[in-house]
Amino acid sequence: MPELPEVETTRRGIEPHLTGHRFEHILVRERRLRWPIPAGLEQQLLGQTVQGVRRRAKYLLIDFPHGTLIAHLGMSGSLRLVEPGTALQKHDHVEFRLDSGLALRLHDPRRFGALLWTEAPAEHHPLLAHLGPEPLAEAFNGSYLYQSIHHRKQAIKSAIMDHHVVVGVGNIYANEALFLAGIDPRRACQRIARERIENLAGTIRHVLAAAVEQGGTTLRDFVNPEGRPGYFQQTLNVYGRGGAPCRACGTPIAHTVIGQRASFYCPVCQR
Template sequence: MPELPEVEVSRMGITPHVTGHRVAEIIVRNPRLRWPVPEEIRQIEGQVIRRISRRAKYLLLETDIGYAIVHLGMSGSLRVLPASVPPEKHDHVDLVLSSGEVLRYNDPRRFGAWLWQQPLDEEHTVLSKLGPEPLSDAFSADYLFDRAQGKRTAIKQFLMDNQVVVGVGNIYANESLFSAGIHPKRAAGKISLQRMTVLVAEVKAVLAFAIEQGGTTLKDFKNADGKPGYFAQELLVYGKGGEPCPRCDKTLSEMKIGQRATVYCSDCQT
């Protein structure tokens, strides 16, 4: 599943090719995504895309009368192509632009979404209960420490709760906890403010570095012959259970927390 850095890189990749252009037509070949594509989304036709922003793992294509909310789901991707390029089997949605190009959404598993939001309505339900962005000032050690008070939830699950903070998926929770030296099963409410300060700093650093790495793939967002994929990641522990710890050489342990693979060092993380 695309994580926050991949979604942010998607936003960066499509922005220069889409913003400022008028939507000549929206083509919905298959409306049966995670939620049915609403008919109201056709209001985007004739509108200029003013900005593309991101909230959690949702991309917001903003116009003067509302915005399309796009989620890549488990397998979705976006490409900017010449409008003359024929669609492929899993190309479900096209935004045909006045530039003669098309923003094309491909999603083999159809777990993604295209939704519509009017600007004066209440915030869309998919966005209304989300926590702060992890790279924003709102995500601070004081905030995380206060939210954790009295919580027995494992800190890894706590970090991955989108109502606490958005976008810290499984990969980045593993990496951040290792870098902070915190055991993934430690109760969130038992972590001191001092250790939360380190953890918040590591979450921000890990995500920022992943986004920086992904910047090298931006050219792939305008390529008729291929799709943007995951960028190369320099991971310390994720997916490396049974290998030596990069700090102490002890064998990395692996277990499931909340049905998600969790890798950690029993010596370095306490």
């Protein structure tokens, strides 16, 4: 599914084309997403000018003077900018036509995405109110991560994927950050030294920042707003490489399941 770097890539792609522009026409072809698209959304947004586009965790926040459109890409969704007259695809469920002539389309084959509206501050919405800090923000650092998880008995990989601890560390990036930190993903948090947990916070930041700069990771469905895939998958060290030689020591990468998620690690480099 699109993870934080893919969502941030989308934000950066659409923000310059939305901010300061009006929604002149809105077409909703399918309301049955993860949660039904609110009745009357078209009337709420028609003729309104976008003030900005933000991201919180994996949610895109499109701000208007009277509220915020909260978008989530779900398992296979994407937001794409298309030129006027571009033919609608089968799974283009919503189209926002801008005063510039461009159109923003929500494409979502599995319909696990969402478009929600709130007139209250977006940060107070139930989906966002209890999220942990952003991994690339100053609030997320080694000391914070240690204090948050050092007492836990659960596997370190599950802990850093807990969005109450830190948002946006999805499965791919958890595997990669733990490899760079040299930590076995199965190891219990309470059995990891403080220095190693603090170092892990740095590798999480590094991996996610690198993925954002390279446009995210394309494994199946994701493309950026112009239709081009991300390329971070070309530099993956462990994820999806079960049985392949470790890039550092040559040992075959091990594959297991942690918290019902595919997990990959080097038995020699990670302990």
